[in-house]
Amino acid sequence: MDESVRWSLKVSRQTDEALRAYLGHVGGRKGDLSRFIEEAVRQRLRSALQPRQGRRQAAPLRARKDFADAIKEVRERARALTRAQVEKLAREAVAYARKRR
Incomplete structure (x- = not known):
């Protein structure tokens, strides 16, 4: 991440626990939660902006x-x-x- 901006997010406890369990399972370290969210947002934007066949x-x-x-x-x-x-x-x-x- 080049220039970081702080976000304040609210998610359900279930989502928080599931994501933290996943990150812990794959050996997540400090900063992985932020990277995960950034990658997810980028992917979502990319898929929303790409024309879909059909x-x-x-x-x-x-x-x-x-x-x-x-x-x-x-x-x-x-x-x-x-x-x-x-x-x-x-x-x-x-x-x-x-x-x-």
């Missing part, structure tokens, strides 16, 4: 399907409207959006 793809595909379904539903509901009604709804929506700014 997971990244699923959300956009689902979003596209949801969007396509929404467009289809809007088109079906709008079929009964006249052009004048659609234009009036559009004007009202634009006015509402501008008013909310």
